[in-house]
Amino acid sequence: MDEARIVRNIRVVRRAKGITLEELAKLTGLTKGYLSKIERSGKAPPFSTLNRIAMALGVDVTFLLMEEAEDLEEDVKLVLVRKDQRKVVTTKGSLYGYQYEALAHAKPGKNMEPYIITPAFEETAVFQHEGEEFLYVLEGTHEFIYGDQRYIMEEGDCVYFDSEVPHTGRSLGPKRAKLLAVMYSYKRK
Structure with a gap:
């Protein structure tokens, strides 16, 4: 998993939820400029920042680490990961x-x-x-x-x-x- 994929997933989820960079900045306490830099740079932020972004977007941080964004609304009771x-x-x-x-x-x-x-x-x-x-x-x-x-x-x-x-x-x-x-x-x- 590369950092560019993580950044892409942040952008995809943010846009899918109709959240602007300005709104995400307010939700995370980060600046709009910093969030924009993350999305443009292709470099993932520190894990604690990634977790703040995920929480603000209403997704698990592991969702942002996935290769391809999956269904956000699926109700799964049990997951077995080999x-x-x-x-x-x-x-x-x-x-x-x-x-x-x-x-x-x-x-x-x-x-x-x-x-x-x-x-x-x-x-x-x-x-x-x-x-x-x-x-x-x-x-x-x-x-x-x-x-x-x-x-x-x-x-x-x-x-x-x-x-x-x-x-x-x-x-x-x-x-x-x-x-x-x-x-x-x-x-x-």
């Missing part, structure tokens, strides 16, 4: 070198977004967004930074936190860590 059906997003730019594997991308209208995340080794931008998160270290060592506190997490460790507090993390050691991350956003409209 390991070869995950949607993988790997970027070296705006998503800060993280690799995201969307685990429930086909379930519309959900409040939780489960991912497998492989963080970069470098300390990245700080994230801050509405909701709650759960991280579980599947492999490797992960340095988790929450507010002013730093935590070293090893395989099997987990943390649950309010994601409105600034947070970030990075892989430590000889290989990149692998995390199960579940992001919860308050009920979508």
Whole structure:
């Protein structure tokens, strides 16, 4: 999945819902100019910004990560995603070198977004967004930074936190860590 596809999906959903850039700016708290730059640049914004845009558009962030936009109104009670059906997003730019594997991308209208995340080794931008998160270290060592506190997490460790507090993390050691991350956003409209 490339960043240009993510940006295309933002534009497609925005236009399909009849939302102008100015209206989206008011809904997200971002400037119209910044949103326009995202749509023109073909570069996906940071994940926390992508999540704000998705919430303002009334869709799951994984919807924006899909190869092709699917039906927004479909009522799906259960989604089974096989390991070869995950949607993988790997970027070296705006998503800060993280690799995201969307685990429930086909379930519309959900409040939780489960991912497998492989963080970069470098300390990245700080994230801050509405909701709650759960991280579980599947492999490797992960340095988790929450507010002013730093935590070293090893395989099997987990943390649950309010994601409105600034947070970030990075892989430590000889290989990149692998995390199960579940992001919860308050009920979508």
